[in-house]
Amino acid sequence: MFGRPPTAAAATTTTRLVYCWGAKLIKNSYAHPIGRTQFVRLKSAVSAVASELRRSPPYCFPGLVASDEDKDIICAHKNSGNGVGNALGQSDTCKVVEILNSLREEPCHALSFFDQLKEQGFVHNVSTYMAIIRILCYWGMDMRLDSILLGVIKSNDKHLGFKVSDLFEALIEWIEAKGPESLIRAFDALVKAYVSIGNFDEAIDTLFQTKRREKNDTAVAVFRQFKRLGLSPNDYSYCIVIKALCRKGSLEEAADIFQEMEEAGLTPNAFTYSTYIEGLCSQARSDLGYEVLKAWRDQNIPIDVFTYLVVIRGFVNESKLKEAECVLLDMDEHGVVPDAYCYGSLIRGYCKIGHILKALALHNEMAAKCIKTNCVIVGVILQCLCQMGMADEAVDQFNNFKELGIFLDEVAYNIVVNALCKLGKLEAAVRLLDEMKGKKMSLDIVHYTTLIGGYCLQGKLVDAVKLFEEKGNLV
């Protein structure tokens, strides 16, 4: 038995939050179910295309060239006897794009040219791939498109001159510019390629990880498109879509995904539940997230440390520290032992409002419960001390932690280097950085920036400039 999540608006009481899957409507109206047989058929169709292409005879250039300049390149290729790859160097990708564009009226030739280059060792980049994809889309050569994208995805970034996600970016930009007409074909190919290697989520996931917020819409659109094409997502994919919907604020739609999953015969797992609750909490609805957690918990739905963590973190981010602490106690009472992440979130919350004593008390509580601290939590505490004007105390604590054998990483070191700089103890700061070097820890641009700032603060501009030059092009 599983609980249906509440809709964001309707959730007023716990009882209203809880539904039984058993009480659902008949589920025969679903538009695009796909059986395992169809799935396998699709899979073999894709690999058939792939092998057909592999078997196709080597291409030669029978004077189908669009311009004189192109002819020259082809001649160079013929005369060299070394293949196109040698005639066209890696720096000639612009040229390749030009040639492909000039062959757009003869898609088969364009494709052969593209394949031939590849066979000869030419490494295509995003532009050349986009050029051939545009042509194949325009001519509706779906099978060829499938195999091109399959090749890209199978290579898994190896032997490619770019990341697969870069191509996705370009593809999406193009689709956004050109509208849904082209979307169908390009994504059709994308979907099939991923499904054929059993990596369905990767498509959505890659898209989802792209930076901009509005891309969440794209992730969801792609998901819908996948389903429209008759492909069945698995629990991983559903998880990603729930996350995407929550992030764009569509909490109700996200809740509906649970029903879709049921209709597809899939059982949500701890990841799915946590994802939805995290979604609610990330939309500043941690109160709701907590209610859902409790409702689900009452139904013996799998709730783990991570589920509690997302609620604790949600409350902390909403500056509701009392609530966050209640959740910590609550989980303990329900036999789920809080881990360092749970305590860490709470400690971060108290540090943020300058309650360093409370933070330290929690830190001690961890130790009493044998929950190991780590350099991130220590970093939060040290930084808090610094911000409260207790830089010297931070330095002392840092040394204490070090003596206790707690591993301190580059970030923790930088916090203390910064503290020393603020205290005007430049020699000590430099010594600490030397200590890092001795431990084979790597200094990055932040360390240099910190120390340069320290010198500037002392008016030692010569030292600052020297350091600035020493740091070179660190990024």
Added chain:
DNA sequence: ATAGGGTTAG
């Protein structure tokens, strides 16, 4: 096969 903190400048 999926999840989770902290650092410098402006």
